[in-house]
Amino acid sequence: MLTVRDLPAFPELGITVCHAGEDREVQSAQVLSDTDWIRSTVAHALIVTHSRYLEDAERIMYTLSAGGAAALVVSGTAPDALDPALRETAAQHRLPLLTTSHPLGDWKTLLTHRVAELGVTAARRHAARLGTLLDHLSHPQADTVTGVAEYLAAELPGDVVVRDAGGVRAAAPPAAPVTLAAALEHPGRPGRTPDGLYVSSVPVGGQGALVVGTPAPLGQAEAELTTCAAKVLSVAMTGRRSDDLVVSDAVRQVRLSAFQLLMTGHAVDAQRVTASIMPGLLDPTHARVYVTDCGRAGRALVMAQADRLFAGQALSVACPAFDNHIISVVPLVEGQEHEHIVRHLLEVFRTAGVHTGGSQPHELKQVGDAYDEALAALTRASHRPERIVVASPRPPGLADVLPTGPARSWATALLRPILSTARIRQLELTAMALEFRTTAASKVLGMHRNTLARRVGQTCEAVGLDPERTMHRIALSLAIQVVRMHGTGSAAETGPPATLHDILVGQEVRAWADKTLRPLATDRRDLVRTLRAWVTCEFHVERAAARAGIAPKTVRAHIQAAEHLLERDFITGIPQDLMEDHGEHRLSGIRPLTCAVYATTPPGEPYPALTTVATAPWSAGAAR
CATH class of the missing domain: 3.40.1390.20 (HprK N-terminal domain-like)
Structure with a gap:
């Protein structure tokens, strides 16, 4: 009209x-x-x-x-x-x-x-607009609610959010819940947003609401259109919500199962699982992994937008360990580019603090390695204005610079009780589980916490290490890395095996360590001294503060500053509900730090207890 x-x-x-x-x-x-x-x-x-x-x-x-x-x-x-x-x-x-x-x-x-x-x-146009809304009910789509929200946002134009008793159901544009955040807390109260949008709200169903924000107050035609949209939404949400939930929950569970199979190297099984919902998706031999932190946007909305943008070209799941993360496994097909899709996703939510880390291409059976690489890149992305970091081809790491013969000799000797038994198949699982403590690892891998703890405990007991000691976890994970990269020593080799101490104080490792810690010299604070105390005290902040003669708050501040300079994740980014004992750490972050601190230990100062192993095989019974 x-x-x-x-x-x-x-x-x-x-x-x-x-x-x-x-x-x-x-x-x-x-x-x-x-x-x-x-x-x-x-x-x-x-x-x-x-x-x-x-x-x-x-x-x-x-x-x-x-x-x-x-x-x-x-x-x-x-x-x-x-x-x-x-x-x-x-x-x-x-x-x-x-x-x-x-x-x-x-x-x-x-x-x-x-x-x-x-x-x-x-008048004719107004009738056509109302008729288009009703067509959404006459010809329902996979997500009628989202379709109505997008149509209304384009017609007003403005920001549109549909919420029900469970929270935000649909939004257009996808970042609308961020723009209308204050209005969503009080959907029945008209007003203006900090950005100057005029907010209107119409009830939807029993507990829902249609909230719109427009540059000017709604005119009569726009108000009628909004009211009609609310009525259409009420019918759509009441008539289809239960079935939609059942189907979407089942699809989400299939996706998560496939991802967890990929994380443990079972690529063929993952292909079979996804055959019914995404046929052919996992047929390629290589894939990238992207991990997205959803910031203030809300994971459900970011996930819905990611699914639209990838359009069936990626396996995206809500991370089972970190509540604000989305993980996307993107199989690589010739002629298909995906990084621009991720950048578009970030642009959609540019005001919501969303950021992404991506991996290099990996074989499909090595998705676990790609995930770890993407997670490390995510930490760096949070400090970058473009909010995305895709891992560069991997620079030489510690395992690359270790002397091959001595490193293989040491790792083989440490892991021999497992290498000589059928439990060698537990090495890959143990390596993944060691990256986090048991709570987070069990969620990512899709195993019961007690089952995973028992398997890791069995591995550690067999080699004489204590899984509750972070230094022992670092030594075990490093040994597994060496065996994966260089294989095992020959049974015919003679002489005592090399020690980890001998390996870490070598010239090549010392050069690598100096280069690794060099960025810390740009800070006027003595960050290396604080980190050395923290590592030596086996990552207890309070003990490190006493050793360094500074406050615990200062220790934490120095650690976080070092994270930024080294582009590593030591203690931040770990959800509070996953903190265990004195703290949760990402082993991929503190493992190279610990070895670098060990290799650069000044003369006369004590080395970190990295090479100390139990004098007798550790057992869960003894620990209790």
């Missing part, structure tokens, strides 16, 4: 709004002069007159307002020259007051007909 607010958009009418009042529908135009009388029917009509005919403005405006006129239009007067008394009288009667640059003669001969034409055209 045509409303008063629409009129300035038509230059042929020459209309300027002086006092808007409430927005009203316009169906026709009438001219009022000295020879004309106010007609008995003025509802929804523009009354166009000259200022000289408004000597009795109080009576005229009262009559027009009572009759439901759309507005009074004054000809022959510039907007800034309009009598203030007229503005005041119009405001008293809540009658929109406009001016026109055209004389009354033009209105009599041409413009009244033009208003009628515009009214008919607008």
